[in-house]
Amino acid sequence: xxxxxxxxxxxxxxxxxxxxxxxxxxxxxxxxxxxxxxxxxxxxxxxxxxxxxxxxxxxxxxxxxxxxxxxxxxxxxxxxxxxxxxxxxxxxxxxxxxxxxxxxxxxxxxxxxxxxxxxxxxxxxxxxxxxxxxxxxxxxxxxxxxxxxxxxxxxxxxxxxxxxxxxxxxxxxxxxxxxxxxxxxxxxxxxxxxxxxxxxxxxxxxxxxxxxxxxxxxxxxxxxxxxxxxxxxxxxxxxxxxxxxxxxxxxxxxxxxxxxxxxxxxxxxxxxxxxxxxxxxxxxxxxxxxxxxxxxxxxxxxxxxxxxxxxxxxxxxxxxxxxxxxxxxxxxxxxxxxxxxxxxxxxxxxxxxxxxxxxxxxxxxxxxxxxxxxxxxxx
Amino acid sequence: xxxxxxxxxxxxxxxxxxxxxxxxxxxxxxxxxxxxxxxxxxxxxxxxxxxxxxxxxxxxxxxxxxxxxxxxxxxxxxxxxxxxxxxxxxxxxxxxxxxxxxxxxxxxxxxxxxxxxxxxxxxxxxxxxxxxxxxxxxxxxxxxxxxxxxxxxxxxxxxxxxxxxxxxxxxxxxxxxxxxxxxxxxxxxxxxxxxxxxxxxxxxxxxxxxxxxxxxxxxxxxxxxxxxxxxxxxxxxxxxxxxxxxxxxxxxxxxxxxxxxxxxxxxxxxxxxxxxxxxxxxxxxxxxxxxxxxxxxxxxxxxxxxxxxxxxxxxxxxxxxxxxxxxxxxxxxxxxxxxxxxxxxxxxxxxxxxxxxxxxxxxxxxxxxxxxxxxxxxx
Numbered sequence: 001x002x003x004x005x006x007x008x009x010x011x012x013x014x015x016x017x018x019x020x021x022x023x024x025x026x027x028x029x030x031x032x033x034x035x036x037x038x039x040x041x042x043x044x045x046x047x048x049x050x051x052x053x054x055x056x057x058x059x060x061x062x063x064x065x066x067x068x069x070x071x072x073x074x075x076x077x078x079x080x081x082x083x084x085x086x087x088x089x090x091x092x093x094x095x096x097x098x099x100x101x102x103x104x105x106x107x108x109x110x111x112x113x114x115x116x117x118x119x120x121x122x123x124x125x126x127x128x129x130x131x132x133x134x135x136x137x138x139x140x141x142x143x144x145x146x147x148x149x150x151x152x153x154x155x156x157x158x159x160x161x162x163x164x165x166x167x168x169x170x171x172x173x174x175x176x177x178x179x180x181x182x183x184x185x186x187x188x189x190x191x192x193x194x195x196x197x198x199x200x201x202x203x204x205x206x207x208x209x210x211x212x213x214x215x216x217x218x219x220x221x222x223x224x225x226x227x228x229x230x231x232x233x234x235x236x237x238x239x240x241x242x243x244x245x246x247x248x249x250x251x252x253x254x255x256x257x258x259x260x261x262x263x264x265x266x267x268x269x270x271x272x273x274x275x276x277x278x279x280x281x282x283x284x285x286x287x288x289x290x291x292x293x294x295x296x297x298x299x300x301x302x303x304x305x306x307x308x309x310x311x312x313x314x315x316x317x318x319x320x321x322x323x324x325x326x327x328x329x330x331x332x333x334x335x336x337x338x339x340x341x342x343x344x345x346x347x348x349x350x351x352x353x354x355x356x357x358x359x360x361x362x363x364x365x366x367x368x369x370x371x372x373x374x375x376x377x378x379x
Numbered sequence: 380x381x382x383x384x385x386x387x388x389x390x391x392x393x394x395x396x397x398x399x400x401x402x403x404x405x406x407x408x409x410x411x412x413x414x415x416x417x418x419x420x421x422x423x424x425x426x427x428x429x430x431x432x433x434x435x436x437x438x439x440x441x442x443x444x445x446x447x448x449x450x451x452x453x454x455x456x457x458x459x460x461x462x463x464x465x466x467x468x469x470x471x472x473x474x475x476x477x478x479x480x481x482x483x484x485x486x487x488x489x490x491x492x493x494x495x496x497x498x499x500x501x502x503x504x505x506x507x508x509x510x511x512x513x514x515x516x517x518x519x520x521x522x523x524x525x526x527x528x529x530x531x532x533x534x535x536x537x538x539x540x541x542x543x544x545x546x547x548x549x550x551x552x553x554x555x556x557x558x559x560x561x562x563x564x565x566x567x568x569x570x571x572x573x574x575x576x577x578x579x580x581x582x583x584x585x586x587x588x589x590x591x592x593x594x595x596x597x598x599x600x601x602x603x604x605x606x607x608x609x610x611x612x613x614x615x616x617x618x619x620x621x622x623x624x625x626x627x628x629x630x631x632x633x634x635x636x637x638x639x640x641x642x643x644x645x646x647x648x649x650x651x652x653x654x655x656x657x658x659x660x661x662x663x664x665x666x667x668x669x670x671x672x673x674x675x676x677x678x679x680x681x682x683x684x685x686x687x688x689x690x691x692x693x694x695x696x697x698x699x700x701x702x703x704x705x706x707x708x709x710x711x712x713x714x715x716x717x718x719x720x721x722x723x724x725x726x727x728x729x730x731x732x733x734x735x736x737x738x739x740x741x742x743x744x745x746x747x748x749x750x751x752x753x754x755x756x757x758x
Contacts, residue, residue, distance in 0.1 A: 032415070034599045035415070036414070036431070048599045049599075050597045050599040052415070052698050052699050053416060053500070054698075054700070055500060055521065055699075055701050056500065057703060057705075057708070057709075058709070061500075081596075081597075083595065083598075085597060085599065120505040120508075121432070121434060121440075121503045121505050122432075122503060123503065124500045124501060124502065124503070125499050125500075125502040125504055125506065125517075126499040126519060127504065129499075129507075129519075140505060142434065146434060185575055185576060188575050189572040189573070189574075192568075192571050192572060193568040194568070195568075196564055197565055199564060199604065201599070201600040201601070202583065202584045202600075202601060204431075204583075217462040218429045218460075218462040218463065218464060219413075219429040219462075220413045220428075220580070221581075223575070318431075319431050319433075320430075321434060322436070324436060324439065326436075328438065329436070
């Protein structure tokens with residue numbers, strides 16, 4: 001399991017080609033630590049920055065970040081620590097630097113022409129300024145790599161399927177723990193443990209929000225010390241990664257065996273919206289149309305005003321990647337995209353239901369990577 | 380438990396004062412999500428951004444981030460989602476925006492004079508550019524708030540003590556799981572579960588590296604599927620947060636009961652280095668002197684070349700805060716600083732030992748917040 005070395009080389013070559021098409025002399029790709037925005041650097045080189053980002057100092061800058069300088073002749077990786085996985089990295093050279101931005105500037109010195117920045121939403125402002133002061137002519141060019149990342153290779157789809165397996169274990173463990181009197185954080189603990197046991201690199205959190213809190217779409221804190229009560233709805237969301245690829249799978253369960261009529265209504269509405277979404281997914285379809293299908297399904301049930309207008313997102317090396325499934329999206333689905341589809345409805349003070357599947361877009365529609373996680377976990 | 384509202388107001392007032400002293404017309408503070416760089420915004424307002432950062436789009440920018448605009452008359456919080464904890468936030472106004480940077484620029488419009496950026500290492504480059512294009516005269520001013528954050532209030536020290544309690548549970552659970560044949564990831568699973576059960580907001584990871592891997596100071600992946608063997612050293616590091624305040628506590632344990640002579644040597648050396656560090660800590664002492672004390676202790680044992688030159692860091696709302704305990708630090712210890720002190724020695728291919736304590740600097744030296752975590756977990 002894993003991404004073959006050859007595939008990394010193909011990715012670098014594809015990025016190089018796109019760079020040339022845009023008239024860019026080089027690319028500077030910037031990523032954060034393995035648990036937060038590792039995407040572009042990991043995509044090109046297989047490097048996952050192993051430490052947190054942090055305030056640096058005079059001589060230490062870019063802590064927790066990594067950068068790739070890609071041009072016609074090289075794919076150089078700049079890391080902030082010698083403790084990187086030499087055995088996994090695919091790059092023409094690796095430089096360990098205490099100031100990642102100064103080192104990137106050094107590598108880019110003398111580049112004649114604009115340098116495309118991939119990760120303009122990750123590169124810290126101070127890093128961008130340091131590069132500009134070193135006369136690097138930086139221009140935002142995220143899409144040069146992000147467009148490539150949107151479409152997953154067969155190896156990537158398998159890794160994402162493996163990652164979903166961790167989420168499955170986490171969610172099943174959570175469901176089993178949802179008994180009257182159990183605290184949300186105990187449920188989250190059992191879920192996280194099951195995910196890690198199944199081989200997750202990390203479990204960022206397992207969201208467990210019960211009863212009226214299930215209607216509260218925040219993620220902080222992901223679980224509270226509230227004790228579950230009979231007939232509570234419990235929103236579960238397992239988020240993390242395995243083998244560098246992210247999982248984000250959600251279910252809503254129930255404490256007890258019999259859903260109340262209003263709960264059943266919410267649940268049915270969410271499953272209908274989900275089905276409408278999945279039916280709409282196929283290559284060439286605008287994302288907005290998929291979102292519209294779900295929102296229409298909610299409206300038909302009179303739940304329009306309470307439905308989340310955020311229907312999901314791409315997933316890959318990061319939990320949340322493009323395309324975002326939002327009503328005003330201008331993107332179009334492509335074969336090989338992997339999406340988290342998460343219709344949700346929240347009745348304030350009362351309760352919410354969300355079901356989140358991970359699907360891969362295929363020629364004839366989509367395949368669900370999470371079909372082995374039961375939708376009615378309490379049954 | 381928690382930070383009183385009044386303390387947030389005092390923090391805002393102190394930041395405002397320092398802003399004035401620096402001749403700044405306003406401050407723009409920028410933070411990331413609760414599990415990665417929430418510090419400056421959380422410090423001023425109690426807001427922890429609840430979602431991951433992600434690639435946005437035309438209308439969505441700054442996803443996962445939050446910003447504070449502080450000037451003489453207000454402390455405005457800009458959030459990217461209505462799903463924030465209104466009950467916890469202390470701000471003169473809260474604005475929900477789909478483009479956090481555009482909204483910050485709007486709030487800063489007409490400010491005459493330089494705007495101090497706190498979080499120049501967190502604000503994405505694209506955000507900085509958007510602000511500059513909106514004629515905000517941004518200058519790096521991280522220390523305006525970071526200096527305040529370095530010294531913890533009694534309420535903060537209590538929260539950090541509580542956070543350490545989660546790490547304690549995690550480490551004790553790990554130690555109990557370190558048996559011959561158990562896989563590293565099973566140990567990590569039990570540790571993470573214990574930390575969450577003890578009330579952690581999240582456990583970023585529990586590092587479990589055993590045998591020769593204990594000499595490998597990377598953090599990715601934090602645990603592998605290697606099965607523990609008799610006489611393995613096992614490096615454990617529990618990292619996460621509780622009540623918004625971070626924990627980062629480390630121990631090294633042993634599979635079995637009897638350390639081999641070379642293991643005992645490493646262990647003794649680390650404990651001596653730790654003791655030397657702790658003896659050196661008191662207000663007014665240069666950080667470099669504390670680091671030197673540890674490195675000298677390793678050199679006396681002939682382990683200088685294998686000792687980590689990174690002796691630790693401050694901790695608070697983020698896992699890694701200033702001051703960094705590095706040989707060329709120019710900082711001086713102050714009463715109320717809370718530090719992770721983590722002397723470590725790594726013999727390549729053989730094994731490593733690290734012991735990491737959390738201490739608060741007090742008038743007469745330091746108090747250890749993690750003294751209830753046994754240093755010899757295998758005994």
